[in-house]
Amino acid sequence: MASALTDKLSRLVKEMRGQARITESNVQDMLREVRMALLEADVALPVVRDFIARVKEKALGQEVLGSLQPGQVLVSIVNKELAATMGEGVADINLNAQPPAVILMAGLQGAGKTTTTAKLAKHLIERRKKKVLTVSGDVYRPAAIEQLKTVTAQAGAEWFPSTPDQKPHDIAVAALDYAKRHFFDVLLVDTAGRLAIDELLMAEIKDLHATIKPVETLFVVDAMQGQDAVNTAKAFKEALPLTGIVLTKLDGDSRGGAALSVRQITGAPIKFAGVSEKIDGLEVFDADRHAQRVLGMGDIVALVEQVTKGVDMEAAQKLAEKVKSGDGFDLNDFLAQIQQMKQMGGLSTLMDKLPAQLTAKAGQVDMDKAEREIRRKEGIICSMTAKERKKPEIIKATRKKRIADGAGVQVQEVNRLLKEFEQMQEMMKKMKGGGLMKMMKRMGGMKAMKGMMGGGGMPKLPF
Numbered sequence: 498m499a500s501a502l503t504d505k506l507s508r509l510v511k512e513m514r515g516q517a518r519i520t521e522s523n524v525q526d527m528l529r530e531v532r533m534a535l536l537e538a539d540v541a542l543p544v545v546r547d548f549i550a551r552v553k554e555k556a557l558g559q560e561v562l563g564s565l566q567p568g569q570v571l572v573s574i575v576n577k578e579l580a581a582t583m584g585e586g587v588a589d590i591n592l593n594a595q596p597p598a599v600i601l602m603a604g605l606q607g608a609g610k611t612t613t614t615a616k617l618a619k620h621l622i623e624r625r626k627k628k629v630l631t632v633s634g635d636v637y638r639p640a641a642i643e644q645l646k647t648v649t650a651q652a653g654a655e656w657f658p659s660t661p662d663q664k665p666h667d668i669a670v671a672a673l674d675y676a677k678r679h680f681f682d683v684l685l686v687d688t689a690g691r692l693a694i695d696e697l698l699m700a701e702i703k704d705l706h707a708t709i710k711p712v713e714t715l716f717v718v719d720a721m722q723g724q725d726a727v728n729t730a731k732a733f734k735e736a737l738p739l740t741g742i743v744l745t746k747l748d749g750d751s752r753g754g755a756a757l758s759v760r761q762i763t764g765a766p767i768k769f770a771g772v773s774e775k776i777d778g779l780e781v782f783d784a785d786r787h788a789q790r791v792l793g794m795g796d797i798v799a800l801v802e803q804v805t806k807g808v809d810m811e812a813a814q815k816l817a818e819k820v821k822s823g824d825g826f827d828l829n830d831f832l833a834q835i836q837q838m839k840q841m842g843g844l845s846t847l848m849d850k851l852p853a854q855l856t857a858k859a860g861q862v863d864m865d866k867a868e869r870e871i872r873r874k875e876g877i878i879c880s881m882t883a884k885e886r887k888k889p890e891i892i893k894a895t896r897k898k899r900i901a902d903g904a905g906v907q908v909q910e911v912n913r914l915l916k917e918f919e920q921m922q923e924m925m926k927k928m929k930g931g932g933l934m935k936m937m938k939r940m941g942g943m944k945a946m947k948g949m950m951g952g953g954g955m956p957k958l959p960f
Contacts, residue, residue, distance in 0.1 A: 524556050527571050541727045541758040544582070548757070552578050579788035582757050587783050588741065588766030592625065594712040597676040597684040601709065603702055603737060604717035605729055606690030609745035611641055613717050613771060614687045615648035616779035617743075620769075622653055623777075627682035632657040632672035634665035634705060635689040645687055651776045655681070665689065665701055669709050686711070694732040703736055713740045715768065718759055720744045730762045741768035744782070826922050828886040832878045835871055876904040877914050889915060 528549050535545045556574050592598040600617070602610045614631055621627040631649045635641035639661045649656040657672040669686055676684040688705060691698045706714065716739045718726050733739060742759055747770045760767055767782040878886065880903030885892050892900070892915065901908045 521557065524553060524571065528553055531575060535757070541762065544758050544761045547761070548578060548582055576788050580784045583760050583784035583787060584766045587781055588768050590768055591712055591740065592627070592683065597630070597673070597681045599673065599684045599686065599709045599711040600713040600715060601686050601688065601706060601711040602715055602717055603688055603733055604690055605694070608690065608717045608719045609771060610690060610717045611644050611687050612648055613743055613745055613779070614645060614685050615652040615654070616771065616776060617769065618649060618654035618685055619652035619776055620779050621683055628680070629654040629683045629685060630657055630672065630676045630681040631655070631685045631687065632668060633659050633687045634668050635687060636661045636663060636665060637689050641687070648776065666704055666708055669705055673709055694729060699732070699736040706737055714738060715741045715743050716763065716765065717743045717745060720747045727758045727762050730759045734763045739763050739765040741765055743769040743771065745771035747772055828878050828881065828889055828918060831918055831921070832875065832886070835875050873904070873906060873910065874914055877906060877911055880904040889918060
């Protein structure tokens, strides 16, 4: 949905230049394109109709300010209505209960409930400083119990054991008793899923809900389900008093379709979004920011948060001091930069949060190929000895052959890496003692900088 809607709106903004007012005629053109983009994203038809009607009502007859164009005004209205449809702002998780606060995870099999349970545990431990216990009530899939045990350990939470021969009701009661006696702040209950909605599943989860009386009942839904997500949402809404939604796989191709549909169908706010398969790949859902991402405006706030979380600020400061003092920038520093980028989620994750105008400049870049290239360079450096990384100039023919064999690459790859490193090292030397400003003056000062950032496409990455 993101790319289709962005492309259509960008084209309409250009076509509507010079018009002083939003009219029935030009708004119809735009709404037709928006409607098609939403339907292609598998947004439920009733949701599309309601959304289009609201945009049309707010857009018609609006005067266009001198500094804006009709297309820009319409994009602004669409942005606000997208955010409103998805819930407006942030809906925080409710933990206002006598400990332990019980959170029930519901949804179909394959939606990602078990992984999301562990991700939520990590979020509550790191962001809310809570002591968390998890338990699996999925007795129909023995692997699910073991999976929860594994991912809970990764999240740093505690796991309560259960077995396939137990009843979900008994498991939940025992886990709740244990959580109370051991002073846990939060109990996360992972429930059984099915490949489709059935009466047995609904009866079981109703009984669980009545037994443990959760403060939050979160409906976990695959963002790539599209229209199917609506039917699932309806069934769970009828069976349970849902308090929130967790969208998984939001980093997939269909960004937004389920987000628009499920929120409106259930009336429950979207509280979290799964943005990667990693254990820390869960974000608090912000409707305003997600609407901006859908419209190609990017999510710079999320980008800053991701970079801040992934970067070792102390190591970055040491490197900055090292460059400033003129001490040798070696291959250990080069490797550290590559590993920092991996911790931030890699190139594709960072690019996904940039505005469409910037990512369009990198449209020809194969991100998978770029990621492979980065991993290859990391492998080459890791095949070197500590002395070779410290003094790359000692790496001659026989050493290159050994390094190439160790990394599983050709000697030419090692040569290319060393050449790139030499260029980067030369640049670092020029930055020493105000050298960067002198270099900028020779290049034409700010004019050159402006050209580098805006006029010549994306600057080449150093690795």
